[in-house]
Every structure is written in C-alpha cells, then in structure tokens.
Amino acid sequence: MTGPSAGGLPMAVALPGLPARVRIHEVGARDGLQNEKSVVPTEVKAEFIHRLAGAGLTTIEATSFVHPKWVPQLADAERLFPLLGDLPDIALPVLVPNARGLERALALGARRVAVFGSATESFARANLNRSVAGSLAMFAPVVARARAEGLHVRGYLSMCFGDPWEGAVPVARVAEVAKELLDLGCDELSLGDTIGVATPGHVAALLTELTGRGVAVDAIGVHFHDTYGQALANTLVALQHGVTTVDASAGGLGGCPFAKSATGNLATEDLVWMLDGLGIDTGVDLGRLTATSRWLAGRLGRPSPSRTVRALSPEQAQSPSSEE
Amino acid sequence: MTGPSAGGLPMAVALPGLPARVRIHEVGARDGLQNEKSVVPTEVKAEFIHRLAGAGLTTIEATSFVHPKWVPQLADAERLFPLLGDLPDIALPVLVPNARGLERALALGARRVAVFGSATESFARANLNRSVAGSLAMFAPVVARARAEGLHVRGYLSMCFGDPWEGAVPVARVAEVAKELLDLGCDELSLGDTIGVATPGHVAALLTELTGRGVAVDAIGVHFHDTYGQALANTLVALQHGVTTVDASAGGLGGCPFAKSATGNLATEDLVWMLDGLGIDTGVDLGRLTATSRWLAGRLGRPSPSRTVRALSPEQAQSPSSEE
Numbered sequence: 001m002t003g004p005s006a007g008g009l010p011m012a013v014a015l016p017g018l019p020a021r022v023r024i025h026e027v028g029a030r031d032g033l034q035n036e037k038s039v040v041p042t043e044v045k046a047e048f049i050h051r052l053a054g055a056g057l058t059t060i061e062a063t064s065f066v067h068p069k070w071v072p073q074l075a076d077a078e079r080l081f082p083l084l085g086d087l088p089d090i091a092l093p094v095l096v097p098n099a100r101g102l103e104r105a106l107a108l109g110a111r112r113v114a115v116f117g118s119a120t121e122s123f124a125r126a127n128l129n130r131s132v133a134g135s136l137a138m139f140a141p142v143v144a145r146a147r148a149e150g151l152h153v154r155g156y157l158s159m160c161f162g163d164p165w166e167g168a169v170p171v172a173r174v175a176e177v178a179k180e181l182l183d184l185g186c187d188e189l190s191l192g193d194t195i196g197v198a199t200p201g202h203v204a205a206l207l208t209e210l211t212g213r214g215v216a217v218d219a220i221g222v223h224f225h226d227t228y229g230q231a232l233a234n235t236l237v238a239l240q241h242g243v244t245t246v247d248a249s250a251g252g253l254g255g256c257p258f259a260k261s262a263t264g265n266l267a268t269e270d271l272v273w274m275l276d277g278l279g280i281d282t283g284v285d286l287g288r289l290t291a292t293s294r295w296l297a298g299r300l301g302r303p304s305p306s307r308t309v310r311a312l313s314p315e316q317a318q319s320p321s322s323e324e
Numbered sequence: 325m326t327g328p329s330a331g332g333l334p335m336a337v338a339l340p341g342l343p344a345r346v347r348i349h350e351v352g353a354r355d356g357l358q359n360e361k362s363v364v365p366t367e368v369k370a371e372f373i374h375r376l377a378g379a380g381l382t383t384i385e386a387t388s389f390v391h392p393k394w395v396p397q398l399a400d401a402e403r404l405f406p407l408l409g410d411l412p413d414i415a416l417p418v419l420v421p422n423a424r425g426l427e428r429a430l431a432l433g434a435r436r437v438a439v440f441g442s443a444t445e446s447f448a449r450a451n452l453n454r455s456v457a458g459s460l461a462m463f464a465p466v467v468a469r470a471r472a473e474g475l476h477v478r479g480y481l482s483m484c485f486g487d488p489w490e491g492a493v494p495v496a497r498v499a500e501v502a503k504e505l506l507d508l509g510c511d512e513l514s515l516g517d518t519i520g521v522a523t524p525g526h527v528a529a530l531l532t533e534l535t536g537r538g539v540a541v542d543a544i545g546v547h548f549h550d551t552y553g554q555a556l557a558n559t560l561v562a563l564q565h566g567v568t569t570v571d572a573s574a575g576g577l578g579g580c581p582f583a584k585s586a587t588g589n590l591a592t593e594d595l596v597w598m599l600d601g602l603g604i605d606t607g608v609d610l611g612r613l614t615a616t617s618r619w620l621a622g623r624l625g626r627p628s629p630s631r632t633v634r635a636l637s638p639e640q641a642q643s644p645s646s647e648e
Contacts, residue, residue, distance in 0.1 A: 010552075011485075011492035013525035015561065161335075168335035196635070199601025200560055201337035226553075228334075229594035229631035230601070233556040236524055237339065264631065270553035277523020277554070307553035307588065311520070 010277035018239045021281040023059060025190070025221055025247045026052055026268060028296075030061040030095060032253025034073050036300065042076045044299055046083035049092075051295065052250060055288035057268075059091040061114070065101035081108045093154060097128075102142050106149060113146050114154035114190075115139045117181055119174045122165035123158055123194070136180050143185045155186035156223070160206060162197035171202075171209040178210060188219050190247055193234065196227025196264065200237040207241040221245035224266050226252065231266035232274055239280075246271060251293030251304035267306030269293060287312075334601035342563045345605040347383060349514070349545055349571045350376055350592060352620075354385040354419060356577025358397050360624065366400045368623050370407035373416075375619065376574060379612035381592075383415040385438070389425035405432045417478060421452075426466050430473060437470050438478035438514075439463045441505055443498045446489035447482055447518070460504050467509045479510035480547070484530060486521035495526075495533040502534060512543050514571055517558065520551025520588065524561040531565040545569035548590050550576065555590035556598055563604075570595060575617030575628035591630030593617060611636075 029049050033040055045063075052060050062084060068075035077094070084092055093112035096102040105113055117135055118124040128135045139155075146153050159166075160174045178189055191206065203222070211217055222238045222245070224231035235246055252267030272286050290312050297304045304310065353373050357364055369387075376384050386408060392399030401418070408416055417436035420426040429437055441459055442448040452459045463479075470477050483490075484498045502513055515530065527546070535541055546562045546569070548555035559570055576591030596610045614636045621628045628634065 008491050009486045009521045010523045011521075011526055013523070013529050015525035015528050018525075162333045167332050197333045197335075197601075199334045199337070199598050201339035201342075201602045202335055204339050205337045226631060227635045228597045229550075229553075229556055229591065230598055232553055233560045233598060236557045236560060267553065273552045274523050274554055274557060277521075278525045307550060311551045 010273060012277060012279035014279045018278060018280060019242065019244045021244065022239070022275055023245050024057060024268060024271065024282055024284065025093075025245055026057045026060045026250060027223075027247050027265065028052070028250035028253045028268065030063055030074070031247075031265060032249040032251075034064065034071050035254045036073055038300075039073055039075075040299070042079045042083070044296075045076070045080050048250075048292070048296055049084055050087070051292040052289070053087050053090045055292055056282070056284040057289075058089070058283060059093070062092040062094050064095035064097070065104040066095065066097045067100075078104065078108065081105075081110065091152075093152070095156075096142060096146075098138060099142050099145070102146060106151075110151070112152040112154070114156055115142060115181075115186070116156040116158065117177065118158050119169055119177050120159040120163040120166050122163055126165075127158070132177060136177075136184065139181070140184050147185045152188075153186045154188045154190060154221075155181035155184070156190045156192060157181060158192040158194040160191045160198075161193045161202055162195055164195055171206045174206055175209045175213055175215075178215065179213060182215065182219065188221055188245065189215075190221040190223045190245075192223040193225055193231075196225035196230065198224065198234050199230055200233050203234045203237045204241060207238060207243065211241075217242040218244065221247055223247035226264040226266050226270075231264075232270060235266065235271065236274070250289060251296060251309055252306040253296075253304075264305060267293075267304070267308065269306045269308035269312075273308045334597060336601060336603035338603045342602060342604060343566065343568045345568065346563070346599055347569050348381060348592060348595065348606055348608065349417075349569055350381045350384045350574060351547075351571050351589065352376070352574035352577045352592070354387055354398070355571075355589060356573040356575075358388065358395050359578045360397055362624075363397055363399075364623070366403050366407070368620075369400070369404050372574075372616070372620055373408060374411070375616040376613070377411050377414045379616055380606070380608040381613075382413070382607060383417070386416045386418050388419035388421070389428040390419065390421045391424075402428065402432065405429075405434065415476075417476070419480075420466060420470075422462060423466050423469070426470060430475075434475070436476040436478070438480055439466060439505075439510070440480040440482065441501065442482050443493055443501050444483040444487040444490050446487055450489075451482070456501060460501075460508065463505070464508050471509045476512075477510045478512045478514060478545075479505035479508070480514045480516060481505060482516040482518040484515045484522075485517045485526055486519055488519055495530045498530055499533045499537055499539075502539065503537060506539065506543065512545055512569065513539075514545040514547045514569075516547040517549055517555075520549035520554065522548065522558050523554055524557050527558045527561045528565060531562060531567065535565075541566040542568065545571055547571035550588040550590050550594075555588075556594060559590065559595065560598070574613060575620060575633055576630040577620075577628075588629060591617075591628070591632065593630045593632035593636075597632045 063077040248268035249265035387401040572592035572595045573589035
C-alpha cells in the first residue's frame with residue numbers, strides 16, 4: 001500500500017477567512033533541546049539549525065544566553081552562534097534572560113533577542129525568582145538597550161491560559177502584562193500556553209481582549225503546547241482571528257523544564273500538515289523537515305512525538321537510531 | 325506541583341456559533357478493540373462498556389456481527405451483547421456487514437445497527453471485495469429490513485478525504501455515495517477520515533457540499549483519525565458547521581486493520597477536554613473516562629496514546645499494568 005504522502009496529500013482546500021501566509025517561529029533548537037537531559041554536541045545543534053533552514057524555515061530560535069548553571073544544555077551559546085554565520089537570510093533570535101545575557105548576545109552579533117516573562121505571579125516566582133512587576137522592571141533596561149542597538153525584540157509571555165498553581169488565568173490579567181511588555185518596547189509577543197490547557201474559546205477570548213485594547217494582531221504570536229492534544233485546534237482559532245505568527249518545535253521536541261506537566265510543544269510537522277492542507281504558504285518543505293526530525297531523533301536515540309513524523313516514517317518508531 | 329486537573333481546568337469559555345451540546349459516539353469497544361492482536365476476554369469488554377456508560381457516554385458501539393474469520397477479536401458478539409442487557413438507557417449500536425450479520429443482531433435484540441461503506445472504489449474492493457455500487461446493492465436489503473424492524477441505522481462512509489491508493493477524494497464523489505446511503509434509509513452518516521489526512525478546509529468543503537445537496541446537518545456525524553494530529557482541528561470546524569455527532573475512541577484505541585497508515589482514532593478524552601473547555605455539554609465525566617482508559621490500558625499491557633490520558637495520569641506511561 002502506498003503511503004498517503006505519495007498521493008499528493010494533504011489536498012489543499014482553503015478555509016475562508018484565514019491568512020494567506022503564516023510565519024513559523026521554530027523553537028526546537030532552543031525550547032526543544034533545552035529539556036534534553038544529555039547534552040547535545042554543539043556541532044549537532046549547528047547541523048540541526050542548518051537542516052531546519054534547508055527545509056525552508058526562516059525564523060529559527062537558536063539558543064539562550066541564560067546562565068549555564070540553569071540550562072547546561074545551552075551553555076555552549078558562545079560556541080554555537082558563530083557556527084550559524086553562513087545563514088545571513090535566516091532570522092536567528094536568541095533568548096536573553098537579563099542584561100548580562102543581552103551583552104553576551106550583542107558581543108556575538110545577534111540581531112534578534114527575546115525576553116521571557118510570565119503572566120502569573122506563581123510562575124514568575126518559580127522561573128524568574130521575582131514578582132511579575134519585578135521581572136518587567138528587570139526587562140525594561142534590557143529591552144531599551146536592545147532597541148537602542150537596533151535589535152528586534154520578542155517578548156514571551158508564559159502561563160497565558162492556565163497555571164499549575166493558580167488554575168485558570170484571567171484574560172484581563174494576561175492582557176495587562178502583555179501590554180506592559182509591548183510598552184517596554186517589544187516588537188512582538190508570544191502568548192504561551194505553557195501547560196497546554198487552553199481550548200479554542202479561551203484562545204479567542206484572549207485574542208479579542210488584546211485587540212480590543214489596541215494590540216495589533218501582527219504583533220501577536222501564539223505558542224501552544226500539545227499536552228492535552230489541543231494545540232492545532234487552538235492554532236486554527238488563532239488564525240481565524242488574524243494571527244500569522246505561530247511557534248512550533250520540529251518533531252515536537254521539548255516543553256518547559258520548570259513545569260512538570262508541560263510536555264509537548266506543538267510539532268512543526270503537524271502544523272505544516274494543517275497549513276499545507278489549508279493552502280497557507282509557509283515556505284516549508286514537509287518532507288525535508290520530517291527528514292530533519294528523523295535525523296535528530298536518531299541522534300537523541302528516541303522517536304519523535306510528532307504524529308506526522310511518525311506517520312510519514314513508519315519504520316522510525318522501531319529504530320530511531322537507524323535513521324539518517 | 326499540583327496537576328492542572330486539580331485547578332478546575334480547562335476553564336470553560338464559549339466560542340460563538342458552536343452547538344450547546346454534542347453527542348459522542350464512542351467507538352472504542354468495537355473500532356478500537358478490533359485492532360488488538362490479543363483477544364480481549366468477553367468479560368473485560370463488558371466491563372469496559374459498563375465503565376464507559378458509568379463515565380456518562382450514552383452511545384457506545386458495542387461490537388460487530390462480522391464473520392469471525394475476518395475479525396477474530398469480535399467473534400464473541402453473541403456472548404458479549406447479552407451481558408449489556410442492564411444498560412437499557414444506553415444506545416448500543418452494532419456493526420452488521422451484511423444480511424447474515426443483521427439477522428444475528430436482530431436475534432439478540434439489537435436496536436441500532438450500522439453498515440460500513442466506502443467512498444472509494446479501491447477501499448470498497450479491499451475491504452468489501454466489491455465495487456461501491458455493489459456494496460450499496462448489498463446494503464439495500466439490510467437497511468430495508470432493519471428499518472422494517474424499527475431499528476436506527478447508521479451508515480459509515482470511509483475514505484471520505486483521502487485514500488491510500490487513490491490520493492485525495494473529490495468531495496462531489498463522497499457526497500454522491502453519502503446521498504445514496506441516506507436514500508437507502510440510513511438515519512445517520514458517519515464521515516470517516518480513515519487514513520487521517522483531512523485538514524479543516526477540506527472538512528468544511530465536504531460539509532458544505534453535503535448540506536448544499538439537502539443533507540440535514542443533524543444526520544451527519546464525523547469520524548476523524550489523529551494519524552497526522554489533525555482530528556481535533558477538523559472536529560472544531562465540523563462544530564462550526566453545525567455538526568453535533570462526533571465519533572471518538574476512549575484512550576485513542578484502534579484504527580483500521582485494513583489501512584496500514586490508519587493509526588489513531590481521535591481519543592475521546594482529548595475531545596472531551598476541548599468540549600469541556602468550550603462549555604459544550606457532553607454528559608461525560610472526564611475523570612471517570614480517563615480512569616476507564618487507564619484501567620483498560622492496564623488490561624492491554626500498554627499505555628494509552630491519548631495525550632489527555634497521559635497528561636492526567638503521569639505515572640501511567642511507566643507502568644500501565646499497575647493501573648486499576
């Protein structure tokens with residue numbers, strides 16, 4: 001029996017009201033790998049990013065300039081970033097947790113940075129060791145300095161829907177913190193469903209709240225986790241509300257190391273299958289992307305959790321290490 | 325850290341335009357178990373169905389009166405069905421492949437039956453050993469006799485979006501066969517994405533084609549597979565088009581034994597998480613349903629593929645057999 005990929009599937013059928021093009025913000029190399037217990041060699045990370053670029057991804061979050069003590073996996077940022085110098089047309093944002101991280105990124109010539117905030121007090125305390133207000137105060141000079149250097153600044157906002165300590169998070173509260181991040185000078189937000197509990201009505205309500213407060217939909221990205229299988233349905237509703245920036249992780253790598261239940265970033269392949277099916281341009285070649293995730297799964301020694309990667313690579317579930 | 329289930333999540337936030345109530349057609353005991361290689365004891369099947377009813381499911385497909393040679397797992401239909409006699413308020417449809425199967429079902433007092441057709445010639449040949457027209461001719465007296473006996477008749481239609489041999493399936497062709505099944509006397513259709521390749525625009529196009537031809541949306545059920553992770557996004561679009569009957573399989577059990585790439589029915593738990601989050605009434609208690617799938621996973625000796633079951637049962641992935 002021929003696999004469906006051989007039959008020109010998915011068939012592209014547009015759904016009225018959706019954007020013509022979506023920019024995928026690929027987070028596998030940073031958000032994905034940072035949860036891997038075994039440290040991945042710097043050269044493998046560099047090859048991963050080159051393969052992602054070869055598959056057509058144009059925004060690839062590369063690493064984090066966090067203190068090595070907190071995320072040993074990304075302690076090689078100074079060695080990795082220069083290996084990406086031959087990708088001048090690819091946006092390579094890097095996470096900068098504080099002023100020291102920004103200086104490290106600037107020293108290497110990074111042109112895009114991201115700060116990582118929280119919508120809830122509990123997660124701000126757990127992840128940043130300060131209050132929401134305190135973390136915004138810490139970001140203020142970082143964002144100002146980055147802007148003064150002409151950098152593009154993304155503001156991650158985590159726990160936008162539910163929080164493991166606080167339960168449901170009010171949309172008004174999320175919108176307040178989001179506005180503050182934008183007021184600091186962030187060019188773009190990424191609304192994170194860090195523990196994966198969001199459902200489509202909640203997503204619509206938050207986006208309506210934000211745009212109702214004057215936030216441009218072009219400044220909003222969405223970052224869904226597939227912990228409860230909801231990420232693609234949530235993405236669809238975000239597209240129906242005009243969002244055109246979607247975060248995803250090749251092969252479904254990663255989650256959040258500080259939130260136990262936060263398994264499963266949305267897999268880029270599952271997203272591309274849907275967008276290809278909707279006739280929405282992403283510039284991504286699904287076959288090359290899937291091959292990249294199979295290759296990395298071989299390096300990591302376990303299969304990808306992406307359903308699309310598994311469906312297109314039936315042999316992979318048995319022997320990931322045999323994949324090249 | 326407290327799990328999100330303890331925090332009253334998902335938060336219920338309605339999305340405008342969706343139905344207030346959805347009827348879940350639970351297929352785990354038939355469509356799910358029929359793919360299990362090891363024969364499940366009849367008493368375990370009966371307990372599974374009782375537990376599903378206890379979790380609030382009201383339509384539970386119980387078994388199939390197919391020839392035992394084709395599906396040995398369901399060869400105990402005559403022994404199983406009488407064990408369900410204490411569930412008078414639960415709809416317990418059974419699959420009847422032909423006139424002989426219908427007579428067996430009638431002899432046991434079944435009140436709901438289903439026939440299983442194909443939208444494509446290739447799958448009709450592979451699964452039914454005849455053409456689409458030939459299969460409809462075979463179903464005609466079966467449906468007529470069932471109707472004469474006052475039974476409710478469901479018509480499954482498989483390969484409604486893609487076919488492993490034929491690729492994309494034209495919506496006009498699917499609509500033609502669907503209309504013929506209804507004209508035979510079927511009360512309800514179940515549109516199957518047997519190989520899981522559908523995407524939301526394609527789903528919308530097929531539903532628009534059907535209702536444009538006069539098919540009442542109340543007569544349409546949807547049956548999505550999660551092979552490429554698309555099932556919930558497709559379900560959401562179906563709800564946006566007025567569909568109120570959704571097929572799902574507890575714990576994500578099963579697929580189609582005759583279609584190699586057809587892994588992964590939509591998990592009922594993932595569906596209920598979304599519907600709970602949308603404030604749509606299903607009558608299902610997610611906690612009891614998840615406990616049922618954990619219990620069955622223990623009996624089958626492997627973890628559930630449902631993301632929601634895994635997220636709500638973190639210990640289950642390590643030791644499914646310890647779950648009761």
